[in-house]
Amino acid sequence: MRRQKQNGISCWVLGFLAMLLCYAGPVSSEEDSANFVNARFLYQSTFGPTPALIDQVEKVGIESWIKQQQLLPATYHRPLYDTPFSKGAQANRENAWYQIVLTSEDQLRQRMAFALSQILVVSRYGGALSSKPTGLVDYYDVLVKHAFGNYRDLLHEVAIHPAMGNYLSMMGSTKENPSTGALPDENFARELMQLFTLGLYELNLDGSVKRDPKTGKP
Secondary structure (H helix, E strand, O other), rough: OOOOOOOOHHHHHHHHHHHHOOOOOHOHHHHHHHHHHHHHHHHHOOOOOOHOOOOOHHHHHHHHHHHHHHHHOOOHHHHOOOOOOOHHHHHHHHHHHHHHHOOOOHHHHHHHHHHOOOOOOOOOOHHEEEEEEEEHHHHHHHHOOOOOOOHHHHHHHOOOOOHHHHHHOOOOOOOOEEOEEEEOHHHHHHHHHHHHHOOOOEEOOOOOEEEEEOOOOO
């Protein structure tokens, strides 16, 4: 896969409407509609729009803004994580994340990395990674690095990263040995096929294998 572009009244909706009223003043319905579209786009592609960011997208357009974002240098989390905070390593990791996603210029990259982290999941909870915050930060920076890149390259780096090896238990896995009964750990392989990719074959919504209409092959 190559590069991709990616109910009820809630508090953020009310806050957003209040922001527009405070920011925009009296405007035409056309201008108000454009502001709403741009702000909605920025809610999806950043960690929250500001009046200045809405103005920027209004000025250059959504496609140009995306191109500008892709050209910005990546803001990696490890350097800020290595800057000591006061409450220990896990707090450093969390503080670095919040500071970067709220203040960095490369908002689209950071939002993409966060989206990828919800697919290619590792977690500090319920496993040995709770004591390995440095590994978690390093893993997250892999997602930042490949946010606009080739998905195959990302999968390769994720597959060999110690954090993923630890989380999905293939670290230290051995190959099959019939004489001893040893079997390889297939946890990551299963996740790779079922969750991280389309699997061996692309499927229709009913679960049947999607086939080429001309050749009948998957």
